[in-house]
Amino acid sequence: MWFTELAAVENPGRDELHRFVDSVIDFLGFVLERRDYFAFLWEDDPELLPLAQDTYSGDVRETGASELHRAIPAIREGVLISHGLVGRPMRFKLSVLTSISDAWERVRGQFGIRDWFKRVVDAIDAILDSLIDAAGGIGGIIKEFKDALSALTKTV
Numbered sequence: 001m002w003f004t005e006l007a008a009v010e011n012p013g014r015d016e017l018h019r020f021v022d023s024v025i026d027f028l029g030f031v032l033e034r035r036d037y038f039a040f041l042w043e044d045d046p047e048l049l050p051l052a053q054d055t056y057s058g059d060v061r062e063t064g065a066s067e068l069h070r071a072i073p074a075i076r077e078g079v080l081i082s083h084g085l086v087g088r089p090m091r092f093k094l095s096v097l098t099s100i101s102d103a104w105e106r107v108r109g110q111f112g113i114r115d116w117f118k119r120v121v122d123a124i125d126a127i128l129d130s131l132i133d134a135a136g137g138i139g140g141i142i143k144e145f146k147d148a149l150s151a152l153t154k155t156v
Helices: 014-033 035-041 048-074 077-082 087-101 113-134 140-151
Strands: none
Touching: 014 035, 014 048, 014 087, 014 113, 014 140, 035 048, 035 113, 048 113, 048 140, 087 113, 113 140
């Protein structure tokens, strides 16, 4: 769904990093919009949802994603390679992420949404953490926001 087209690219590079950032932002927006499926995030404190939505709109999507997009072209090729953000290592990470995230259709009608969400977030981290590190910390707000949402996921 969110990452499928990226995983199909034979030799991912900077363009796919830009598209990955956009896909992560879309995924986080989906989680915030679909309260019917992700109500478990807000069950202990429903007042967190409007704050999360405002933070997402103003800080994560507008500021964090924009800053990370601007930083990607400046990352040296050797740094991208050493972080596995291009070529075969990136294709593998994108394929893992796609394999997990594409299971949405199977899990959305079941009780497995919590576990699925945690697995998608972990797979996103395999790329996002490296990208933020390679960019010298730029875009960290995206990771921190995603991590805060993940922390709201109680295991049952």
